[in-house]
Amino acid sequence: MRRLASRFIVLSLLASSAVAASAAVSAPALAGCAPDAAYSVTNAVYNHKDMVSYSSAPGGHTLSITITAGLSVTATFSGALQTEESIIIASAKETWGLSFALTLSASIAYSDSWTVPSTWAHGQLHAGADRKSFHWSYGHFAPTCSWVVVRSGTSIAPYHVPAFWSVKA
Amino acid sequence: MVSILVLATAAGCSSSATGHSAASRTPNSPAQLLPSRTAASPIGTVIAARHGTGPATVALTLPSSDSRLTLRLACDGDSVADLINASGTAELHVSECPSLGVLYDSAFKPTAADRTIRVALAPTTQWSLIVWAG
Numbered sequence: 001m002r003r004l005a006s007r008f009i010v011l012s013l014l015a016s017s018a019v020a021a022s023a024a025v026s027a028p029a030l031a032g033c034a035p036d037a038a039y040s041v042t043n044a045v046y047n048h049k050d051m052v053s054y055s056s057a058p059g060g061h062t063l064s065i066t067i068t069a070g071l072s073v074t075a076t077f078s079g080a081l082q083t084e085e086s087i088i089i090a091s092a093k094e095t096w097g098l099s100f101a102l103t104l105s106a107s108i109a110y111s112d113s114w115t116v117p118s119t120w121a122h123g124q125l126h127a128g129a130d131r132k133s134f135h136w137s138y139g140h141f142a143p144t145c146s147w148v149v150v151r152s153g154t155s156i157a158p159y160h161v162p163a164f165w166s167v168k169a
Numbered sequence: 170m171v172s173i174l175v176l177a178t179a180a181g182c183s184s185s186a187t188g189h190s191a192a193s194r195t196p197n198s199p200a201q202l203l204p205s206r207t208a209a210s211p212i213g214t215v216i217a218a219r220h221g222t223g224p225a226t227v228a229l230t231l232p233s234s235d236s237r238l239t240l241r242l243a244c245d246g247d248s249v250a251d252l253i254n255a256s257g258t259a260e261l262h263v264s265e266c267p268s269l270g271v272l273y274d275s276a277f278k279p280t281a282a283d284r285t286i287r288v289a290l291a292p293t294t295q296w297s298l299i300v301w302a303g
Contacts, residue, residue: 053265055273058258064274071270113274124264127271 033145037138039084039091044134047156048163049073051106051128056169057116063125064113067162072105073129079153080136088136088155096132098159104129105161112164122169130160211239211276213303220297225288231279232302238283239276239301246294253289256282266294 051071057063077085085102092100116123137152213236219227231238244250244266252261252275260283261275279302288296 052271053263053267055264055275056262057260057275057277060277061260062274062276063261064272064276066272066274068270111272 033141033143035140035142037140039087040137040139041088041091041095041155042135042137044092044096044132047131047133048126048165049128049131049156049158050126051161054124054126054167056122056124058122059116059120060118061123062113062115063123064111065125065127065164066109066111067106067127068109069106071161072103073131073158073161074103075101075155075157077136077153077155079151080155081151084138085155089157091136092132092134092155092157098132100132100157100159102157104158110162112162114164114166116166120168124167124169126165126167128161128163128165129158130163131156131158211241211274211301213237213239213301215299216302217298217300219288220295221288222295223292224290225296227286227288227298227300229284229286229300229302231284236279236302237276238279239274240286241299241301242273242288242296243271244290244294244296246291246296248291248294250294250296251287251289252298253287254280254282255285256280258282260286266290266296 051073052065052067055063055065075085075089077088080088089100089102092098110127112125112127114123114125133154133156135152136155137149139147139149142148216232217227217229219225229238240252240261242250242252242261242263244263246266248266250261250263250266251259253259260277261273263273286298286300288298290296
């Protein structure tokens with residue numbers, strides 16, 4: 001049962017402030033398992049977020065978008081305390097090895113272009129950020145060594161700007 | 170209140186897409202980093218540079234039938250924007266204009282219908298258009 005802990009990113013030190021209000025977490029262990037608190041992030045799914053309006057044109061046209069510095073995209077959370085958002089981001093970084101951030105900004109100008117295939121009636125060129133949506137949970141071990149989820153929710157967090165993608169319209 | 174960006178940029182290349190929805194995504198091409206806002210212009214010479222507020226029509230003198238036309242639009246306001254030629258073809262569509270600081274280019278081989286370009290957007294939307302041919 002203790003092996004279950006390997007499935008979780010244990011961030012006890014980081015988590016301590018976030019979980020101070022949780023009596024269940026601070027309760028002493030009565031039996032075989034210490035009440036290690038941990039965050040778990042699972043079920044990551046890729047998506048992208050437009051940071052600017054997209055453009056479109058007929059087939060054969062070459063579309064370009066230039067975005068200038070200063071645009072930003074921010075992570076969203078459901079069910080999380082504000083104080084633990086950075087911990088969830090840290091867990092996601094550790095789990096998937098990507099540069100997740102609460103906020104990502106375009107620090108310089110970026111440009112990309114794409115030619116709409118001539119066989120298409122129209123194509124769209126988008127510019128934005130790469131993100132992943134994932135499920136997060138915060139919990140601890142009960143004295144009986146079962147895992148107790150204290151809070152859980154979903155997050156959509158950016159990890160790369162810029163991203164350009166094209167869509168048939 | 171609004172500054173119209175008149176930027177000259179160099180564009181990179183990306184691969185074609187095959188999807189039909191927003192979920193279909195091309196591999197990212199390496200984004201071309203611009204050293205400054207005065208980077209290289211599209212190929213050709215500027216044949217028109219206009220700015221204004223609300224709808225307008227811009228007449229173009231096309232140098233030859235083989236010329237490639239590049240339309241560059243920046244706009245700011247609460248509307249979509251279209252650059253439409255005389256035959257009614259939208260040579261460039263921008264989904265929403267509150268995009269100050271964003272430049273949209275559309276490059277293509279023009280036809281006779283492209284001798285006039287209608288800037289279609291809301292009456293209060295500010296815009297800037299530069300056209301290169303070459």
